[in-house]
Amino acid sequence: MLPYLLGIDIGTGSTKAVALSFDGAVLASAQHHYDISSPQQGYSEQDPEMIWQAFVSCVNDVVKQLNYQPEGMGFSSAMHSLIAVDKGGKALHPMITWADTRSEAIAKNIRESAQAEELYRQTGTPIHPMSPLCKLIWLRENDNELVKKTAKFISIKEYIWYKLFNHFEVDYSIASATGLFDIKSLTWSTEACNLAGVTPAQLSEPVNTNYTRRDIDEQTAALLSIAASTPVVIGASDGCCANLGSQINDTITAALTIGTSGAVRITSKTPIYNFKAMTFNYLLNENTYVCGGAVNNGGIAVDWLIRNFLNLKDIKEDSYHLLFAAIDEVPAGSDGLLFLPYLYGDRAPIWDSQSSGAFLNVKPQHTQNHFLRAALEGICYALNDVIVTLESTANITIERLNISGGFVNSKTWVQTLADITGKKLSVIQQEDASTIGAILLTLDALFPGKTIPTTDETIITDCIPQNHDVYLRAFSKFRKVYQDLKESMHGFE
Incomplete structure (x- = not known):
C-alpha cells in the first residue's frame, strides 16, 4: 500500500478529489458535479449543503477505492463566494457565487469614489461585483433582515471547514480575495469592513495556508470514512493552488x-x-x-x-x-x-x-x-x-x-x-493543477523538506x-x- 495525500478542489461546478502517492503517482480520483441557480438576471447561487454532500462523496469514493486512510488532506477552493450562517454554521440563504453580478452598481460607485485606489491597494482585490465586499453592501441595502440574523459571513471552504472542526477559520488566500482583508498586515481591513457594514467578529479567524488541524468531529469523520485524527491542511484558493501545481x-x-x-x-x-x-x-x-x-x-x-x-x-x-x-x-x-x-x-x-x-x-x-x-x-x-x-x-x-x-x-x-x-x-501533464497545488501545500505543512516528483513539462509550441x-x-x-x-x-x- 502506497501512502498518499488527498487533495480536494471545491470548485464552482464540481468538487474533485485526487489521491497522490509520495512518488507522484495518482492512485485514485473522484468528482461530483452540482448546479448553479439563477433565480433572477445577474444572480448566481448554489446550495452550500449540496456542495458539502459532493465533498463527502468525493472523500468517501477515494478512500473506498483504495481501502486505506490518507496521510493527510488539504483543500483548494473557488474564490469570492459568500454564505450567511447562524452561530451553528447553518446557512440562512443560498450561497452567492463569484459570478453573481447583482452588486454591479455598488461596485461602480466604489470604483469612482475617493477611497477606491487605497481600498484596492490595501486588499489586493479588484473592485467588482464578484467580491464579497460588494455582495455584503448589497445584502445590507436589500435584505437587512437577513444581515441582522447572520452570525458569520463565510465562504464555501469555511462552510466545509466548520462542519469538520466546529471552528470558523479562513486561510489568508481565500481571505485575500474578499476585498475585506489587508494583504500586508494579514488582518481584516478596518476601512473595508466599515464600508461593508461588518465587524471582524462577523468574519472567520484568518490563518496561514499551512494551518493544520487534527481534530475532525467524530461523527463527521465517520461520515467521511477517515480517522478523526487525520491531519487536514486548510490550503488556499484555486487560482493560487493552480500556480503552485503548475510550477x-x-x-x-x-x-x-x-x-x-x-x-x-x-x-x-x-x-x-x-x-x-x-x-x-x-x-x-x-x-x-x-x-x-x-x-x-x-x-x-x-x-x-x-x-x-x-x-x-x-x-x-x-x-x-x-x-x-x-x-x-x-x-x-x-x-x-x-x-x-x-x-x-x-x-x-x-x-x-x-x-x-x-x-x-x-x-x-x-x-x-x-x-x-x-x-x-x-x-x-x-x-x-x-x-x-x-x-x-x-x-x-x-x-x-x-x-x-x-x-x-x-x-x-x-x-x-x-x-x-x-x-x-x-x-504540465498533471491530473489537476489546483488539486495538485493543494497536495503540495499539504506536503509542505506535514512533511517539511519532502518533495513529490513532478512530471516533466512538454513544450507544445513556439x-x-x-x-x-x-x-x-x-x-x-x-x-x-x-x-x-x-x-x-x-x-x-
Whole structure:
C-alpha cells in the first residue's frame, strides 16, 4: 500500500478529489458535479449543503477505492463566494457565487469614489461585483433582515471547514480575495469592513495556508470514512493552488488557463498594483502573492461561435473539430478582420461590464471562416492584453506560459495563442493543477523538506515569427479600437 495525500478542489461546478502517492503517482480520483441557480438576471447561487454532500462523496469514493486512510488532506477552493450562517454554521440563504453580478452598481460607485485606489491597494482585490465586499453592501441595502440574523459571513471552504472542526477559520488566500482583508498586515481591513457594514467578529479567524488541524468531529469523520485524527491542511484558493501545481514560482513564467473564462497569473514576492487594470494580488502564503487578471470570454465565447455560426445547438467533441478545421482555412490575421470578444462584458484589464462583442473592418472577401478565425484571435488578444499589462506594470518579461484547460487539445487554438503572445507555450501533464497545488501545500505543512516528483513539462509550441509580426500590428489596433468604441458601447440598451 502506497501512502498518499488527498487533495480536494471545491470548485464552482464540481468538487474533485485526487489521491497522490509520495512518488507522484495518482492512485485514485473522484468528482461530483452540482448546479448553479439563477433565480433572477445577474444572480448566481448554489446550495452550500449540496456542495458539502459532493465533498463527502468525493472523500468517501477515494478512500473506498483504495481501502486505506490518507496521510493527510488539504483543500483548494473557488474564490469570492459568500454564505450567511447562524452561530451553528447553518446557512440562512443560498450561497452567492463569484459570478453573481447583482452588486454591479455598488461596485461602480466604489470604483469612482475617493477611497477606491487605497481600498484596492490595501486588499489586493479588484473592485467588482464578484467580491464579497460588494455582495455584503448589497445584502445590507436589500435584505437587512437577513444581515441582522447572520452570525458569520463565510465562504464555501469555511462552510466545509466548520462542519469538520466546529471552528470558523479562513486561510489568508481565500481571505485575500474578499476585498475585506489587508494583504500586508494579514488582518481584516478596518476601512473595508466599515464600508461593508461588518465587524471582524462577523468574519472567520484568518490563518496561514499551512494551518493544520487534527481534530475532525467524530461523527463527521465517520461520515467521511477517515480517522478523526487525520491531519487536514486548510490550503488556499484555486487560482493560487493552480500556480503552485503548475510550477509557477517566479515572474518569468505565467500560468494561462482557459475554461469557461480565462486567466493569466504569475507568482511574486510583492503585490503588482495597477488600479486602472486592477490586477489581482492574492496570497499563496504570508509572503507569496499570485498576481494577474481574469477575462470573462474564454470557452464560453467559442461555444457561442459554434452555436451561432455553425448552427450546432448540441455541442459535442466533433463540433470543436469542425470549428477549428474551418479556422485553419484562413491565414493568420483573418485578412484584416478584427473581433472584440467582449460578449459577456469583461474583467481585466478593461473592467467594463457594459462592453460588447464587435467585428470591425468587414470587407466583401470575408467569409464565415474569416469570422470564426477573427473571433478566436480576439479571445487570444484579450488574454494577451492581460499579459502585456502585467509585464508593463511589473517591468518584467514573461518568457513562457504554462497552459491548462480543455483548449490545450486544439493545436489551432494553441498555435494562435503562441503566435499572438510571442511566448513559448508548455503544458504540465498533471491530473489537476489546483488539486495538485493543494497536495503540495499539504506536503509542505506535514512533511517539511519532502518533495513529490513532478512530471516533466512538454513544450507544445513556439510562435511562428511571420505570424507574430502580423499579430503585433493587429494587437495594437485591437487595444485602440476598444477605447474608440467604449462610449458607443455604453450607449446601447
